[in-house]
Amino acid sequence: MNDDLLTVTDLTAGYGHTKVLRGISLRVGAAEAIGLLGPNGHGKTTLLRCVSNLHRATSGSVAYAGSDTRGRSPRDLVRRGLIHVPQGSRLFPQLTVAEALRLSAASSGHLATWRDGLDHVFTVFPRLKERRGQLTGTLSGGERQMVSLGMGLMARPTLLILDEPTLGLSPKVKHELSECILRIRAEVSSIILVDGDMELVLSLTDRYHVVLHGDIVHSGASDATVGRDAMMSLFLGGSADERR
Numbered sequence: 001m002n003d004d005l006l007t008v009t010d011l012t013a014g015y016g017h018t019k020v021l022r023g024i025s026l027r028v029g030a031a032e033a034i035g036l037l038g039p040n041g042h043g044k045t046t047l048l049r050c051v052s053n054l055h056r057a058t059s060g061s062v063a064y065a066g067s068d069t070r071g072r073s074p075r076d077l078v079r080r081g082l083i084h085v086p087q088g089s090r091l092f093p094q095l096t097v098a099e100a101l102r103l104s105a106a107s108s109g110h111l112a113t114w115r116d117g118l119d120h121v122f123t124v125f126p127r128l129k130e131r132r133g134q135l136t137g138t139l140s141g142g143e144r145q146m147v148s149l150g151m152g153l154m155a156r157p158t159l160l161i162l163d164e165p166t167l168g169l170s171p172k173v174k175h176e177l178s179e180c181i182l183r184i185r186a187e188v189s190s191i192i193l194v195d196g197d198m199e200l201v202l203s204l205t206d207r208y209h210v211v212l213h214g215d216i217v218h219s220g221a222s223d224a225t226v227g228r229d230a231m232m233s234l235f236l237g238g239s240a241d242e243r244r
């Protein structure tokens with residue numbers, strides 16, 4: 001019996017005549033966090049967008065919680081707990097932090113219990129509690145990312161997809177955000193994390209895949225000793241010595 005939460009099988013996708021995904025297969029188990037690594041422009045975001053039906057795959061299939069996602073709207077998937085926090089997600093600048101969080105609860109069908117959700121988000125992100133009445137348009141980059149993740153939590157995820165949550169953040173803020181993601185990990189069922197910071201991805205996930213030219217070229221356990229040089233060889237080709 002297959003008890004995976006998500007199964008992606010032989011997925012291909014692209015834009016017009018440009019092929020981006022070339023037959024990707026992966027699975028995410030219940031209570032499992034997986035990381036996707038790889039250079040920019042090799043298809044990680046496209047893969048995530050296909051999983052949440054924000055982009056239509058050319059062929060292959062995605063099964064979530066035991067059923068095929070074809071024909072389901074992104075909104076329907078959100079209501080079933082598949083929550084995607086996109087790269088650089090935009091917030092309504094005129095809403096306060098609390099209003100943005102409430103909006104997310106409302107649009108995902110959890111308005112009746114939004115105050116419980118809010119308490120939970122403030123436990124994960126104490127900084128947002130301090131800023132609850134502040135307009136999101138006036139927040140720092142790190143705080144805006146916290147609101148985006150908080151909005152994801154308000155939607156009660158079973159599978160939380162995070163695309164580049166630490167993009168553009170300083171090392172200190174990145175560290176603070178990664179602590180928050182660790183807290184989310186303890187509570188959310190499953191996570192798919194894409195981030196340019198390899199060490200961060202490996203420290204927050206159980207397994208990882210390297211995506212290159214729209215295909216998975218390497219996979220492993222995140223707790224294994226993954227040499228930076230070995231990983232860079234996969235990204236760039238050649239050995240460390242040859243690149244020096």
Ligand SMILES: Nc1ncnc2c1ncn2[C@@H]1O[C@H](COP(=O)(O)OP(=O)(O)OP(=O)(O)O)[C@@H](O)[C@H]1O
Nearest residue numbers: 015018020038039040041042043044045046047087
């Ligand atoms: N809407 C689009 N229209 C046309 N091409 C696109 C579109 N979105 C992405 N692409 C192209 O598809 C390829 C894969 O992009 P994608 O964003 O999936 O890669 P990525 O690995 O997530 O990169 P990054 O880490 O920079 O986000 C790139 O060549 C990109 O230019």
